[in-house]
Amino acid sequence: MQLTFLGATNTVTGSKFLLKLDNKTILIDCGLFQGLKELRLRNWVKFPIDPKTIDIVILTHAHIDHSGYLPVLMKNGFRGKVYCSHATRDLCAVLLPDSGFLQEEEAKNANKYGYSKHQPAIPLYTRADAERTLELFHPLEFRKKYKLDDEASVSLIPAGHILGATFVQIKNYNETLLFSGDLGRPNDIVMHPPSIMQEADYLVLESTYGNRLHAKVDPLIQLAEVITRTVERGGTIVIPAFAVGRAQHMLYLMYLLKKSNRIPSVPIYLDSPMAKDATDIFMKYSSQHRLDAELSKKVCEVATYINSKQESQLLDKEVFSKIIISASGMLEGGRVLHHIKTFASDERSTIVFTGYQAAGTRGADIIRGKRQLKVFGESIEVNAEVSVLSNMSAHADYEEILEWLSHFNHHPKKVFITHGEPEAALSLKEKIEERFHWTCVVPDYMYTETL
């Protein structure tokens, strides 16, 4: 076997791992690079192997940094099958076309405001490309074994994190490879804990929080406080949230706060048609998370859903206090940018970040204290309060990762540490070496190893 790391090396985006078996070429995850420009440029370079030669793509989950490059692969000749869980397939049917739409909008805006070096700016892929990609999907059941070739099989095992997220376990001859995808948390209020795994000869492990622990604060208390003080000064709360996963999580928190009268009675808007679609899918798979069908329904009723662009823009003209949950989660695109353009400069308002902000994104810049933003080519001042909900992550922190690893019943031959900024990956490597004495590698971009 030969394993090549084509993404998520010393960064949290662009997950792509190429696995060559005797007779099959398999790509595990097919994510888009996001954040820093030098990373995003990699989305545009020629794929290192001919996409026609890839037989199967296996997705750990639907997040764009794990699935969003698929339409590019397809455009360049990939015609194989895409394996993933049923919920991941449904979520990709929402996320990928939206990603294509955002790329088209971005190119359109760049042409309109003239801020691209390319004349004319073209989208990486379109909504139509993304829709065609969906025809290649073949959803698999959890935990069942599916044949890849005569000697190899794959199983998808629930990983927590977000709806549909799985580990990818590949058995080839008598060796087992395990790809963690994104590892969920043991006590997530919405998702079930990640499955306990006991063996892997080779482990490809994420390290988003490899050097950090989540604060043990209750996000409900933090959220109640920040909403209350913002409303008291007449401001609006803008919550950038990933449409899939985080938006549903936020609705649940809002439901709990409203039910117990812990926040003032102000309107709550979910301004993301994609988050609405994702919420419907969330309800469809109610056995795969902690909220049953009845509770899911109540949670969904906590917000007013905004559909049209006009309705969305009207929100910015309303003078009363309100809560706007809108995508994208790292302020890289989507409707939330219009709200940020309106409310970031208002010192009465608050921007509440709820998830990991990758380096190079507007979200990461604001959290680091940057007070000047560029939105649609225009300079915006950030005068609003900036708040970060600290215990909301869908990723395990390093203690939670180590706890998950402690169930392995024998040493992996090697652990490849991926999906983390350099400090996080290195720090997790040291912790695993110290606690378990396992051999760990932090692979570089394009690093290949024969297993």
Ligand SMILES: [Zn+2]
């Ligand atoms: Zn993810």
